[in-house]
Amino acid sequence: MSDGDAHPSSAFATAVGAASGKTAATTEPAIVFDRVGVSYGRGRKTTVALTDFTLRVAAGETVALLGPSGSGKSTALKALAGFVRPTSGAVRLAGRDVTDLSPAKRGIGVVVQSYALFPHMRVHDNVAFGLKAHRVPRKDIAGRVAEALEMVGMAAYAKRLPRELSGGQQQRVAIARALAIRPKVLLLDEPLAALDAQLRQSMLGELQELRKALPDTAMLYVTHDQAEALALADRIAVMRNARLVDIDTAENLWRRPPSDFTAAFLGGANLVPCTVNRVSGTSALVTAGSFTLRAEAPDVGPGGWHVDAPGLLCVRPHTVRIGATSERDAVRGTVVSSVWRGASTRLQLAVTGLTDVITADVPGHLDTEVGAIVGVRLPDPAGVLIPPTPGAETIGAAETSATHEPGVPQ
Numbered sequence: 001m002s003d004g005d006a007h008p009s010s011a012f013a014t015a016v017g018a019a020s021g022k023t024a025a026t027t028e029p030a031i032v033f034d035r036v037g038v039s040y041g042r043g044r045k046t047t048v049a050l051t052d053f054t055l056r057v058a059a060g061e062t063v064a065l066l067g068p069s070g071s072g073k074s075t076a077l078k079a080l081a082g083f084v085r086p087t088s089g090a091v092r093l094a095g096r097d098v099t100d101l102s103p104a105k106r107g108i109g110v111v112v113q114s115y116a117l118f119p120h121m122r123v124h125d126n127v128a129f130g131l132k133a134h135r136v137p138r139k140d141i142a143g144r145v146a147e148a149l150e151m152v153g154m155a156a157y158a159k160r161l162p163r164e165l166s167g168g169q170q171q172r173v174a175i176a177r178a179l180a181i182r183p184k185v186l187l188l189d190e191p192l193a194a195l196d197a198q199l200r201q202s203m204l205g206e207l208q209e210l211r212k213a214l215p216d217t218a219m220l221y222v223t224h225d226q227a228e229a230l231a232l233a234d235r236i237a238v239m240r241n242a243r244l245v246d247i248d249t250a251e252n253l254w255r256r257p258p259s260d261f262t263a264a265f266l267g268g269a270n271l272v273p274c275t276v277n278r279v280s281g282t283s284a285l286v287t288a289g290s291f292t293l294r295a296e297a298p299d300v301g302p303g304g305w306h307v308d309a310p311g312l313l314c315v316r317p318h319t320v321r322i323g324a325t326s327e328r329d330a331v332r333g334t335v336v337s338s339v340w341r342g343a344s345t346r347l348q349l350a351v352t353g354l355t356d357v358i359t360a361d362v363p364g365h366l367d368t369e370v371g372a373i374v375g376v377r378l379p380d381p382a383g384v385l386i387p388p389t390p391g392a393e394t395i396g397a398a399e400t401s402a403t404h405e406p407g408v409p410q
């Protein structure tokens, strides 16, 4: 039995508690996806958008759904909000099965990328709309609207129409509208994606503040931007091809990626094919091309790492050092491409003795020309071993960070 299964009496306690406005003592997670599958269309036109999706989010926890476009993130959110009906499985809120409940009865706050404000309604009425739909007594509405607008710093704009607001302000109003119903569950679907980079950064800070102001609210935050996921989430659920591939704290996913996909998607990675020679504790010696390198070998449970088995070594681009070829431990690398990115320069390097091109992010503006020979030093340990994924296909170029950029010789 899964721990998300509702015990009848505790589900009842939750329902009574919610109705009376009191906090119910419950151990049920705020959100449960229980083996949810969603398909769109029928027959030959069927798209499987979500497969066997299981996830639990505790009250007060923020989980980011991170993955490339089309991986099923929005579909998961819609299944929870009630905008699409799961083809299989169930969704539960605080232990209560809501799979067949209408969206309005779920009491979930939802914020989407496109704001979705009513253009002819003033800010106040946009925020009040959800309250009326939730049958909040008339006399309470003005106070609740003011409270919600205050939370997002928009109290002074109540009389404006959406078109009289900037994109960032419209999104704040959309967040206020979601918060006005005092939801226990808040869903945000790429809420910052339509904003420019600078505004996105400041809104990210505001969302962090908001999160602190709502310590009991469970949040599910959909994004394809790892920076947002890292900044906001207690845990990150990585999605790919309609499935959840990995879930853990950001730090664990980053330091010890459980799969090549997560290594590349979260932070960018050189995935260097290697052979494991020897493992001692959490340290390994591996052969990569003509090099013997030390690698971190995280505890992967029973079975451990197989000696002589092929593996992948995750070498983070920012850990690769560039200098003179005469430096100690330096190997020769030819610059294949060099792109200045402001705070750093991204180099693609053909390293003598390695088959794949290595990506290096070096601080500042590095003046190197394509074809130049540089000294390349890998850190020690060179990186972390990635557990092999049984039957995994290789990662498509479109899904990865710049490590495998199309057009760059591999």
Ligand code: ADP
Pocket (backbone or CB within 6 Å): 040, 041, 047, 048, 049, 067, 068, 069, 070, 071, 072, 073, 074, 075, 076
């Ligand atoms: P994401 O939010 O990760 O970009 P979505 O959940 O929107 O992904 O989509 C997952 C898959 O389902 C995609 O292949 C998408 O084209 C498809 N899809 C999404 N919505 C619909 C729909 N209403 N009808 C048919 N296919 C859809």
Ligand code: MG
Pocket (backbone or CB within 6 Å): 073, 074, 075
């Ligand atoms: Mg989406």
